[in-house]
Amino acid sequence: MNAMTKHILYLTLALGVLSGSSCRKYVEVEQPNQRTLKYTSDYQALLNNVSYFERSYTMPLLSEDDIDVNGNATLETRLTNELANIYTWAADYYTAAQTDATWDQLYNLIYECNVIIAGVMTSESGTTQQKQQAYAEAKVQRAYTYLLLNNIYAPVYTASGASAALGVPLVLSPDLFTDLTRPSLQTAFDQIVSDVTEALPYLPAVPANNLHVAKAAAYATLARTYLYMQQYTKAADYAAQALAIQDSVLDITGFTTSLANYPRRLLNPEIILSKSTYPPGFLYMPLSSELLNYFSAADMRYNLYTRDGSSFYPSFTGRGSYKYNLFNGDYISTGPTVPEMMLIQAEGLARNNQQDAAMALVNKLRVKRFKAADYTPLTAANGDDALKIVLDERRRELFDMGLRWFDQRRLNLESTLAQTETRVFKGATYTLAPGSNRYVYPIAPGYIQLNPEIKQNDR
């Protein structure tokens, strides 16, 4: 073997050894256009995604008594099977082959939150404060989303029944194929409260914009949570804390002639946390006469947020919600707002027989809803009176955004407020009695087929 040969042999051996020892590093290169989450800014970018984090729900807008198809045959035929099922509070909404878009979208949002919660604290190139803030934001977003899911797919929370009732499946990590057994409703709500509570210290007082969670949004989430848990004092307390940070109410009386300066959703000072939706099936429905009766003609909300049925396609008689159409391509806002917090606080006060304090809040809101000439402050003689005024105001302020359905769910459990809902659809009459199981959405059968550990709601 001559020298040359030896050299080549050594070189070969060296190359073999070299590639053997550094092999992993060699192939582990990053793809320039897409990559795994690595930097804190990657997680922040997820939280900045408007089209993800603004998601809420659509179907409750069809269940609530704010709308009424009112025998309009055109609309009746346009309601596809599942929409008609929802509209008539049927036992089942979807077939086995269908998916539930609301469920899918909200759980997808939870997946993103879980990715952030699981990874952001170990991400690169971010300060601890930045990481903690993103972590806290994701926790509140997840809590908020679970609140919506439980409000739709789980029975109403009651202090007595929460440990026996089932909440929605609680997925807390970004792992696929985990067990999806439904936890108790108590566990579900405990998780919501603890997530928000844990997040609060790390949240800024004021967000960059209302897509992001700041302290006010966290308090607002807790206020809503306790409202739906029917713990009204706590709800009022948290609403007050939210309002302490953010309390501007938009004077809408200036928009009679032109919408030119009407703030878009992400810039609206009333919105504490921006969430959006659109009309179910993109169908415009007539508002129920029951709802319209709450309005006086001078109410600017009536003038601004509703329009005659001829403005819509397909057109109908009566009035329809114009919330979706205020801006072309803008959505219906469903997130917590200053007025909602004021009304939650007012409801807590009223239920605690502090009618004057409650009325002060209601009037503070109404003064921005009527032209000066049309405005008269409301008064309440007692707590019950005040509660009725507050709940009426909720209907006016919070119509066509799904919140009415959530109110219906909790209020029909109170004997004084309970009422039987009826709907006529394609000639048949459907009723929804107080305390009915139909106040709970069925879980689409496809999910149960894939994971039989998910128990269906009682029908």
Place this chain on the structure above:
Amino acid sequence: MKTCLAVALLLPFWLCQPLLAQQQVSLTKALAEVKQVYGTRFAYEEHLLDNVYITGNLKLSKSEPVENVLKGLLYDKGFLFLYIQKNYYTIIKDTRKQQGPVSVNNSEEEIPALPVQSYIQSISGRVTDIDGKPLVGVTVLPEGYAITQGITTNSDGYYTLRLRVKTEAIVFSYIGMAPKKLPIDGKEVLNVQLENDARQLEEVNVVSTGYQTIPKDRATGSANVIKGSALKQVPSINLLDKIQGLAPGVRVDPRTNTISIRGINTLSTSSGSTPLIVIDGFPAIDQDLTERLNSSASAGAILSRYNPEDIESITILKDAAATSIWGAKAANGVIVITTKKGQKNTSAINFSTSLNISNPANLSQLNRMGSADYIDLEKEMFNLGFFTDPTNWSPSWMPFNYNAPVSPALDWMFKVQRGTATASQRDSALAALSKMDNTQQIRDLLLQRAVSQQYNLSFSGGGQNNTYYLSTNYSKDIPVFRSNKAESFFLTANLSNNLFNNRVTLNTDINYNYTNSTANQAALNAIGSTTLGLRPYEMLADATGKPIARNILLQDDVAATFVSQGYLPWSYSPLQELNYSNGVNKTNRFRFIASINTKINSWMNVDLAGSLQKSLAENNNLNELNSYNTRILLNTGTTVSSNGALSYGVPYGGELITFTSNGNNYSLRAQLNVNKSWRIYNLVALAGTEIREDKQDAFQQTRYGYDQDTRYSAAYNPTVQYNTVYGWTQSLGYSDGAVTSNINRFLSYYGNAALGVLDNRYTLSGSVRFDDYTLQGVSRSKRARPLWSTGVKWNVLDENFMKGVNWINTLNLRATYGTGGTVPTSATNAAIISLGGIDQVTGQPYGQITSPANNTSSWELTRQWNLGLDMGFFKNRLSVSADMYRKKTSDILWTFPVNGTYGWTNILYNAASMKGHGFDLGITGQVINSRRFTWASTLNFGYNTNKVTDSRFTKPTSIILVGAGTPVVGLPTDYVYAYRWAGLDNQGRSQIFDSKGKVVNADVYNTSLTSEDLVYKGRTTPPFFGGFFNTFTYKGLSLNVRVNYELGHVFRRLSIQNYPNYQTNSYYGVLGTQKDLAKRWRKPGDEAFTNVPGLPNVNYNSSDRYANSDLLVLSASNIRLQQVSLSYQVPGALLKRLPVKSASFSAAARNLGLIWRKNKEGIDPSYITTNNYTNLPPATAWFFTFNAGF
């Protein structure tokens, strides 16, 4: 690997011992052993040593001179060996009558001293080749006396032969040249010129895997070798045409211009079913053999990635044992291209040129209705209210009437309706239109005679220690569509040097390829079915030859108003567009491959090799100012300001979109090769490691206001809103996007061993490969998986019990099993974020998770069994090779629904499975093999089918089955389902039978049909396919007839296209022109004789169910006469006075059409993707080729 080898080593010991004593070895094998030990090479006439056996055990050792060994082997059997050069001998038959002891004349120096008085005559002279260059080592023999009397020429080509016996003539022979006999006639000086022998010596059959070259008789795997000479028989510019049918089981699809080996192994389109293409040992940077411009049309221009003239051979590796050395990318088979190298001690120049001419496709084959029928269709639609008068200014919010114009025929109908023309005026105008027919103008003005030219020049040769092969090629392909062309230029230099006393071999391959293509869509658009398509009566040019331009967007008077305001014309003329909107693509490709092979000892050597490949492509799409695209873009963005001046929203000028892409690829490899024989064993093994990187970058830039002369373009803000003529605003937008990049790295360890036992009577092979590759966030244990194969081969003929069998001369049995992979490109084990830029409202950068962490993703795995049989009969006059295989692919990536509760409704993961099986059969025979006339015939036959086995693909709905887009368990991937046709009802609408034979009318929704209501009709890819080739030669003439066939599949006949699916009053665009449309139902009663749904009462179910009915599913089986060629090899004698060593001419006709088809409708089933001009069967192409060697 370890266990596998150990088994291979231990197994044969007990087998071999008793057999040693009486061992029968064929002489060729013995010589091969000699070659192994001494490195000696031999040349001998074809079949000279067939069926010659020696008995006894060869004991070869280098201490004994090779001459002694050869004497022992050859003399007993009546053969002699002649010295040519060092370690190189010619073997000839000893034709002497036994004349005493035999000795050998090896060279001048070793001429035994002969008694001077014993010779009677001395003849001397010089032997040269056709160029006059001296030939060294030519054997010069007195006729009939052979070796002892013979001598060889010296280094100047001179010889002196002393004759000891009386002889009439002298015979001169030299390897690679035709032997020559010259009468002595008393002359003392005989000068001779020897000519190249057209019939070369038998080549050693080898299989190249890209990592090694193994003799075919030792390969356990299934592979087909296509030699360069076979490729040459098809003069087409398209390499796929050249390969078609040559290897059983390998299918070329002319419609998609793709190649597949043994069918498909995957369901996912992203990983694909294309084989891995390897060039000179390394995967090619472009994984395709050819590219076709105008990819939607079968007649687009062809760009070849490789110069066919440079190809020495193409080896197609088919089974796991053959492909597994390529590991993770080899599941779909491997195509190994080996380029030509020079030969030592020779020099040659070769020139070839080929010209191809073909007419545009035969337009008379178009299934197209005439103008009268077309107008009749329009008239019926008009009467049924499918059109609204475009002059109605509606809706009222239009700032001007921007309704699109209707066809000329409809325009007349509306004129009468409006009262601006009389019925008789209309009828005479329509009668005039009915007489118009644009077929001839399309042929003359949009199509042209397709011409392709190829020129190739190569220099090759070598000295004692080096070889060179230099070649250059220019090819130009002009297709039938005007304004399209493709040019390519190749430059190749393959060099090899032996250094350090032949211990080290340095090989260098340098290759450059430049392609330049121009694509223009005008001709295709005009004959297509978009709104730019022509109706049968719409002419291209008027009587004076002036191009006709039509308004497509706006009515003539509306457009004219704008033009009078200073707008550009709105009209479209296909003829003018031939000059505009060209896409010009220029690509430079470089390939450098270098390898150093070092011998460590006689049985071990080391390869160090590397390749560097680069491709630089630039595609310029220029829409000139005068192009239709730009005129419409500018006009749309132009408004008239209050003072009457035009205000341009889009910069005035052309639009230039430049797309640049760069590919970079390098590989480095270190490999140890072993080739050792001991006792009864022979081991060929290799082990190596390899790294590879693939890197791609691409970006696009769009310029507006481009001026071709100054090359200047305008600055623009893509987000600025401008007013459009229609009254709304829009912006140019930013379409260029990010610089897309991707990088993939591979790291591999591999090993391969073949152990031959008992003179290779039994061969055991095994290989293993371990690939690691770039896959985001996936742990190494998931990423890297070993792929392996094992195989065994039994040479039955070497067994004792076969000794008496003479008529069989090859009988091998092979069995292999192994795995191959397909690298996933999309599924990832970590959540992947895609960053989306800045949100317009919040001003914050945002992103989203595009795929979730999926801890199940890995590569797709194909397991394959292969059983093979090779047989040769009657001195290999007839050889048969048959293979049977079974494949099973698991872990196929597929998007399966998952529980939305996990956050994702669908996830791509390795879950699906499928299987396939088939057989390949190749039969080659020398039917006639006389001296003057030969007939060689090859029949290749392949069968392949597959079946989805994943039970998750169940419960298909009727819509899924008819759409055929989703795999279904138990069915092949390319299934065809159809509605059971039940004729039309009395409203002219489709009816079908359900599973119970009940008639279902068009009012019944598809959702109420189930899968049982449909009928299975078969597959769209042919299960049976192959080629049948015959070559007849008579003297220098050779006739080659090539037939390809595809059997057993089905296709959907196109019957109605652009036919209304529903009632509308605004039907827009160009209606279909199928003849079937003229047969449509018109009035009750018509259903008795037509099946084409009528226009009254039309709905989607009616037209869709007809189009997808079993009535229109036809057998696609066909046999095609692909090519007939005649070539003539000019005899050397005629070339004597010319400076040409060899010359040949050939003429070929390709695309001669179908010999047989099963369908009765007269349709060529291979060209049916759409039944318009773009996919007509190609017309016969004529090729003229000239080849010359110097």
